[in-house]
Amino acid sequence: xVRTAALVAYLSFLGVVIxxxxxxxxxxxxxxxxxxxxxxQHRRRDTAEDLRWQLGSSILPRVSILVPAYNEAxxxxxxxxxxxxxxxxxxxxxxxxxxxxDATLDALTREFELRPIYLVYRRLLPTKxxxxxxxxxxxxxxxxxxxxNGGKADSLNSALNLATGELVCAIDADTIIEPGALLRIAQxxxxxxxxxxxxxTIRVANGSKIRAxxxxxxxxxxxxxxxxxxxxxxRSFLFGRLGWNRLGGxxxxxxxxxxxxxxxxxxxxxxxxxxxxEDMELVVRLRRDGIERSTASRVxxxxxxxxxxxxxxxxxxxxxxxxxxxxxxxxxLWRHRHMAFNPRYGAIGAVVLPYFILVELLGPLxxxxxxxxxxxxxxxxxxxxxxxxxxxxxxxxxGLLFNVGAIMLDELTARxxxxxxxxxxxxxxxxxxxxxxxxxxTIWQLRxxxxxxxxxxxxxxxxxxxxxxxxxxxxxxx
Amino acid sequence: xxxxxxxxxxxxDLGALVFMLAVFFGHAFWDLQRSRLTRLQYxxxxxxxxxxxxxxxxxxxxxxxxHARLNRSVLAEIAASVSGDARVSVTDTAxxxxxxxxxxxxxxxxxxxxxLRGVREFALYGDGEEVVPARLDDPKSYVRAASxxxxxxxxxxxxxxxxxxMLDDADQRxxxxxxxxxxRFGDRVTAPLERYLARASSxxxxxxxxxxxxxxxxxxxxxxxxxxxxxDPTVRARSATLLASITGTRAEQVLVGLLDxxxxxxxxxxxxxxxxxxxxxxxxxxxxxxxxxxxxxxxGAAIAxxxxxxxxxxxxxxxxxDHDVFASDIARQVLDIxxx
Numbered sequence: 108x109v110r111t112a113a114l115v116a117y118l119s120f121l122g123v124v125i126x127x128x129x130x131x132x133x134x135x136x137x138x139x140x141x142x143x144x145x146x147x148q149h150r151r152r153d154t155a156e157d158l159r160w161q162l163g164s165s166i167l168p169r170v171s172i173l174v175p176a177y178n179e180a181x182x183x184x185x186x187x188x189x190x191x192x193x194x195x196x197x198x199x200x201x202x203x204x205x206x207x208x209d210a211t212l213d214a215l216t217r218e219f220e221l222r223p224i225y226l227v228y229r230r231l232l233p234t235k236x237x238x239x240x241x242x243x244x245x246x247x248x249x250x251x252x253x254x255x256n257g258g259k260a261d262s263l264n265s266a267l268n269l270a271t272g273e274l275v276c277a278i279d280a281d282t283i284i285e286p287g288a289l290l291r292i293a294q295x296x297x298x299x300x301x302x303x304x305x306x307x308t309i310r311v312a313n314g315s316k317i318r319a320x321x322x323x324x325x326x327x328x329x330x331x332x333x334x335x336x337x338x339x340x341x342r343s344f345l346f347g348r349l350g351w352n353r354l355g356g357x358x359x360x361x362x363x364x365x366x367x368x369x370x371x372x373x374x375x376x377x378x379x380x381x382x383x384x385e386d387m388e389l390v391v392r393l394r395r396d397g398i399e400r401s402t403a404s405r406v407x408x409x410x411x412x413x414x415x416x417x418x419x420x421x422x423x424x425x426x427x428x429x430x431x432x433x434x435x436x437x438x439x440l441w442r443h444r445h446m447a448f449n450p451r452y453g454a455i456g457a458v459v460l461p462y463f464i465l466v467e468l469l470g471p472l473x474x475x476x477x478x479x480x481x482x483x484x485x486x487x488x489x490x491x492x493x494x495x496x497x498x499x500x501x502x503x504x505x506g507l508l509f510n511v512g513a514i515m516l517d518e519l520t521a522r523x524x525x526x527x528x529x530x531x532x533x534x535x536x537x538x539x540x541x542x543x544x545x546x547x548x549t550i551w552q553l554r555x556x557x558x559x560x561x562x563x564x565x566x567x568x569x570x571x572x573x574x575x576x577x578x579x580x581x582x583x584x585x
Numbered sequence: 586x587x588x589x590x591x592x593x594x595x596x597x598d599l600g601a602l603v604f605m606l607a608v609f610f611g612h613a614f615w616d617l618q619r620s621r622l623t624r625l626q627y628x629x630x631x632x633x634x635x636x637x638x639x640x641x642x643x644x645x646x647x648x649x650x651x652h653a654r655l656n657r658s659v660l661a662e663i664a665a666s667v668s669g670d671a672r673v674s675v676t677d678t679a680x681x682x683x684x685x686x687x688x689x690x691x692x693x694x695x696x697x698x699x700x701l702r703g704v705r706e707f708a709l710y711g712d713g714e715e716v717v718p719a720r721l722d723d724p725k726s727y728v729r730a731a732s733x734x735x736x737x738x739x740x741x742x743x744x745x746x747x748x749x750x751m752l753d754d755a756d757q758r759x760x761x762x763x764x765x766x767x768x769r770f771g772d773r774v775t776a777p778l779e780r781y782l783a784r785a786s787s788x789x790x791x792x793x794x795x796x797x798x799x800x801x802x803x804x805x806x807x808x809x810x811x812x813x814x815x816x817d818p819t820v821r822a823r824s825a826t827l828l829a830s831i832t833g834t835r836a837e838q839v840l841v842g843l844l845d846x847x848x849x850x851x852x853x854x855x856x857x858x859x860x861x862x863x864x865x866x867x868x869x870x871x872x873x874x875x876x877x878x879x880x881x882x883x884x885g886a887a888i889a890x891x892x893x894x895x896x897x898x899x900x901x902x903x904x905x906x907d908h909d910v911f912a913s914d915i916a917r918q919v920l921d922i923x924x925x
Contacts, residue, residue: 511609518613
């Protein structure tokens with residue numbers, strides 16, 4: 108009797124695990140199909156289009172690029188110089204020195220001949236104390252805020268208070284933006300006035316040839332960790348976010364490169380300083396606020412604008428990053444829990460948030476339990492080896508299929524990687540991502556969940572190698 | 586049953602994987618082969634074409650068709666960055682080799698993305714007077730927007746009139762590009778825009794007023810005076826900006842009146858406009874707004890006083906002692922006095 112009950116319980120558990128994988132794969136398949144459809148539409152619209160005429164145009168809204176910088180003395184000069192030369196007609200750069208312990212402010216002062224100013228601006232968003240404001244003599248569009256340390260969200264809020272652009276572009280200090288990317292990412296704001304945010308593709312820069320703050324030859328990293336992250340980013344952006352455009356709208360605009368309507372950000376109180384996943388939290392709040400107040404709330408992703416970021420190259424750093432992302436996700440989903448499965452929020456409540464809860468948040472837990480359960484089943488001879496192998500093949504085979512789908516989509520559209528070696532490496536990393544890396548990620552995500560439950564909020568110190576030259580801080584969610 | 590389903594799923598997965606890898610590598614090899622073969626050739630053709638167009642000559646059909654695909658790319662690249670005689674040569678070549686007739690055929694296609702490509706090709710190579718104006722009525726907004734952009738290089742009177750009327754197009758992108766195109770046309774737009782403003786509804790007036798502001802022509806005075814009493818605050822604010830650009834006693838009187846408008850946006854536009862006039866006689870009226878409820882108005886007033894010069898700054902200094910803390914705070918900020 109007990110044996111039968113245990114068997115029934117085990118089979119029910121296996122049913123839940125199989126059901127989870129079916130639902131997750133159905134989501135991914137839908138995203139993939141939607142991404143292909145979106146890409147086709149995008150290519151049609153962009154056929155033979157040359158946006159350079161807009162460089163002399165009066166219709167493009169002013170863009171303020173917000174650059175939080177913490178201990179960036181070695182790279183900040185080059186990064187800001189690269190930003191000042193982006194192709195955009197009306198550009199302002201607001202760099203926030205977030206109480207750096209190194210000579211970040213000195214480096215900026217020396218490189219850009221900063222002079223103190225007393226700007227008339229409204230402190231709409233509360234931030235840590237601002238110690239001084241500076242403007243460059245060389246580039247009048249460059250404003251530097253020196254403030255007490257308060258974290259990335261606090262720095263962005265401080266920059267938001269000062270920004271004069273109708274649109275604001277939040278980036279990390281080590282993000283490398285392609286020269287024409289800003290012009291492209293601003294296009295949705297010309298098309299519709301209900302758009303509050305647009306995001307572009309972020310790619311992994313590790314292994315690429317970088318000169319004067321520009322990626323001159325994109326390459327796929329030969330090293331395992333950055334290599335698999337290259338594929339992971341492609342999958343996340345090219346079919347994840349592109350697919351969400353059609354399937355209910357995006358909930359994440361990467362903190363490394365996203366464009367927002369300034370007034371919409373100010374109206375919702377800017378970035379949430381208490382949140383660990385401040386970029387996702389901001390977008391969810393923007394959309395929630397728009398729906399609740401029946402105002403603009405559309406968030407779009409466009410595949411072409413490209414920003415490059417440095418991916419962590421060691422297990423320790425990567426583990427910390429993934430742990431933090433998972434805590435951030437849990438935090439955001441908890442804060443906005445009433446939106447999930449709530450018909451008032453349309454597709455976000457019915458499709459998007461359930462995906463994030465079931466697949467992104469609980470997925471790692473179910474995957475580990477599923478694998479453990481399968482092992483137990485094999486040991487107790489409840490399931491046979493044939494079933495276990497086929498089940499594993501189905502799970503990881505589909506994962507591999509989506510990875511290859513993402514790199515195929517990239518090959519047919521963007522074609523950033525030019526050599527056959529790079530392309531072969533992409534396939535290799537796509538395969539290895541499923542075997543070894545995925546399991547490691549699952550462990551880090553589980554650790555993140557446990558820490559989220561225990562209320563841990565710290566970001567963790569993150570040291571990076573830098574783009575072959577210097578070190579930089581941790582990047583944002585892909 | 587489950588095993589069978591898993592086998593089917595895995596087989597489907599395997600098939601799709603093989604297909605995608607075949608597409609991926611097939612495309613990669615094709616792309617690699619093509620770029621390896623054509624890179625040097627492309628450079629050579631570009632050098633030849635640049636020299637040819639630079640000397641004002643055009644390419645003949647026979648020469649073009651020797652390397653038709655590459656020459657097409659070369660021509661597109663050069664067309665995007667030349668003007669004057671070289672541009673005429675490019676258009677002439679495009680006509681001779683059939684690119685323009687191909688673009689004309691595309692413009693008649695039933696598929697919108699093909700029509701869009703046709704219009705963009707005309708914008709790139711030039712010409713298209715017979716075909717593109719009809720596309721300004723295209724049902725697809727992308728095609729209409731591309732057609733308006735084409736108009737930038739074809740500022741004939743009927744085209745200008747048509748672009749002015751597109752300021753109230755149903756699609757926002759079309760309205761934006763129409764505004765930009767009119768800005769590029771310069772003062773040729775004045776008469777049609779004046780006529781448009783005389784008949785435009787309140788809803789479509791705001792954008793036209795913005796174009797008029799850039800022209801700053803006194804002929805818009807009547808239209809701006811009319812708009813100053815419009816029920817829509819955006820129209821009134823734009824009217825204030827236009828009045829400030831036109832200047833003159835009448836315009837200034839109305840601007841002073843708009844300082845008491847109920848809308849914050851209008852008061853800001855009016856105070857900024859009066860600040861730009863740099864006339865000290867408005868200083869007392871502007872100084873009143875240092876106590877306005879709205880921060881935007883207060884800061885606009887303070888900056889305007891600063892722009893007026895010594896007379897205005899005198900009012901700012903007096904405001905430092907104002908019992909209204911908001912007025913004294915904004916005066917302090919504008920006078921660059923650090924907070925103590």
